[in-house]
Amino acid sequence: xxxxxxxxxxxxxLFVSIGIMLYFGVKLGRLPGDIIIKRxxxxxxxxxxxxxxxxxxxxxxxxxxKRLF
Numbered sequence: 782x783x784x785x786x787x788x789x790x791x792x793x794x795l796f797v798s799i800g801i802m803l804y805f806g807v808k809l810g811r812l813p814g815d816i817i818i819k820r821x822x823x824x825x826x827x828x829x830x831x832x833x834x835x836x837x838x839x840x841x842x843x844x845x846x847k848r849l850f
Contacts, residue, residue: 814829815829
């Protein structure tokens with residue numbers, strides 16, 4: 782039962798932190814290293830740096846969750 786409460790606590794903290802970041806306007810897009818190709822009638826956007834950052838954060842969170850349980 783204690784493991785379940787730790788899990789819900791971590792998920793709650795994660796949701797609150799994501800909500801605060803979205804509320805205050807932290808935007809991950811348009812980082813240096815993201816590729817943008819603009820032509821006359823279309824735009825192609827490759828968020829390479831953004832995806833690397835998100836991947837690193839998800840990996841870090843999963844490692845922390847494994848250590849807590």
